[in-house]
Amino acid sequence: MGAASSVAPTTHGMKGKYPMALRVAVVGGGVMGSSAAWHLAARGADVTLLEQYPPGHDRGSSHGSSRIFRLAYPDDLYVGLAQRALPLWRTLEEQTNTSLLTLTGAVDHGPAEATGALHDELSAAGARSYQLGAAEAAERWPGLRIDSTALFHPDAGRLHADRAVEALQTAAELHGASIQHGVQVNHISTTETDRVQIVTREQEVLIADAAVVAVGGWAPQTAAPLVNGLPALRVTQEQPAHFTAADALDWPSFIHHPGAGFGVAGGVYGLGSDDGVKVGFHAVGPVVEDAYLRDRSIDPAALAQLQAYAERWLPGVDAASAEGLTCLYTTTPDHNFVIDRQGPITVLAGFSGHGFKFGSVIGELAADLIDGKPGIARFALGPR
Numbered sequence: 001m002g003a004a005s006s007v008a009p010t011t012h013g014m015k016g017k018y019p020m021a022l023r024v025a026v027v028g029g030g031v032m033g034s035s036a037a038w039h040l041a042a043r044g045a046d047v048t049l050l051e052q053y054p055p056g057h058d059r060g061s062s063h064g065s066s067r068i069f070r071l072a073y074p075d076d077l078y079v080g081l082a083q084r085a086l087p088l089w090r091t092l093e094e095q096t097n098t099s100l101l102t103l104t105g106a107v108d109h110g111p112a113e114a115t116g117a118l119h120d121e122l123s124a125a126g127a128r129s130y131q132l133g134a135a136e137a138a139e140r141w142p143g144l145r146i147d148s149t150a151l152f153h154p155d156a157g158r159l160h161a162d163r164a165v166e167a168l169q170t171a172a173e174l175h176g177a178s179i180q181h182g183v184q185v186n187h188i189s190t191t192e193t194d195r196v197q198i199v200t201r202e203q204e205v206l207i208a209d210a211a212v213v214a215v216g217g218w219a220p221q222t223a224a225p226l227v228n229g230l231p232a233l234r235v236t237q238e239q240p241a242h243f244t245a246a247d248a249l250d251w252p253s254f255i256h257h258p259g260a261g262f263g264v265a266g267g268v269y270g271l272g273s274d275d276g277v278k279v280g281f282h283a284v285g286p287v288v289e290d291a292y293l294r295d296r297s298i299d300p301a302a303l304a305q306l307q308a309y310a311e312r313w314l315p316g317v318d319a320a321s322a323e324g325l326t327c328l329y330t331t332t333p334d335h336n337f338v339i340d341r342q343g344p345i346t347v348l349a350g351f352s353g354h355g356f357k358f359g360s361v362i363g364e365l366a367a368d369l370i371d372g373k374p375g376i377a378r379f380a381l382g383p384r
């Protein structure tokens, strides 16, 4: 079965490409595990997804009403992946009759080297982008204070995160997957016959031909012992905030790149959403040693810093209205993802605060690995 048709509906009653249904357990029901369940079930695997929390929970990385979608990266690998992800999001919308991806366009502003590198990569990939001077950009987007060159790229916008995860699970179920919430996996091991044994907290045992371990911020304790060479993963609790704005849903997504006069090292991102304009500093949160024990309370000092940013740089929002929320980043040393297989175990980890947009295609990459295809070298297990 070709990759382009991998999530097309299978004939009712057939088990797709596998002569006997391949039994696959997916551990973790965030965007990545749910996408793997969708693609594998669509290819005819007998999929069981186990997620420890209820549907729509907010303890991991995939919850909420918005994530930025964009093609723009200063790196052709990620531009190509996003170009593959976009039509897969549309396929998912069709299969589940939901609206997930809204293209509002995106604005990047900051040093000319940063916006220029994005423009070059987008142009090389045949994607649209337009460079603007500061005055023109400031006039076009009065909600943003722009004092440098800017780049507008139309094939960008927002994904509705909660709806996307739900849709991936619904589509997986339409292809025959069993999606089970409230099931915590306590132990995963490889058997002598190279299969996988999974033991739940309730001591139920599941034997599968393959497992996909997509446990987000729980990967250091859960995935690291299962494979050799999982890169060091730094789990942090990040805290963006929603601000009220008159026209939040019309906002483009934006990235303010660090440069002269503005010093958030990882930059600032923002986008409109059902909950207002979401704004966050990229990768500044405190380290979380154990995702089960993390403090999900709002840090008033971090919230005040975001408000100060909004006062200065976002004239289109009410800076006083900030409502904080928390979420986990799981970051690799080089910020590249981990998508690799060792024996019957496939690990999806380390999405480094920028993985959601690729969610629709990550499951396809996982299914390809299980089908024996080579992975992407940059995402391999091993030293980073």
Ligand SMILES: Cc1cc2nc3c(=O)[nH]c(=O)nc-3n(C[C@H](O)[C@H](O)[C@H](O)COP(=O)(O)OP(=O)(O)OC[C@H]3O[C@@H](n4cnc5c(N)ncnc54)[C@H](O)[C@@H]3O)c2cc1C
Pocket (backbone or CB within 6 Å): 027, 028, 029, 030, 031, 032, 033, 050, 051, 052, 053, 059, 060, 061, 062, 063, 066, 067, 068, 069, 183, 184, 185, 186, 214, 215, 216, 217, 218, 222, 238, 239, 240, 280, 326, 327, 328, 329, 348, 349, 351, 352, 353, 354, 355, 356, 357, 358
């Ligand atoms: C504040 C914030 C903003 C972001 N903004 C963007 C953005 O704009 N654009 C973008 O592309 N990306 C963005 N990201 C990154 C993106 O959201 C993540 O890369 C992505 O959600 C990671 O998904 P995941 O499935 O790996 O992890 P998770 O969503 O955490 O899923 C892992 C799941 O595994 C479950 N689990 C763990 N252990 C077990 C177990 N033992 N048994 C059963 N279940 C288990 C957990 O409960 C969890 O549901 C953002 C992230 C954050 C935190």
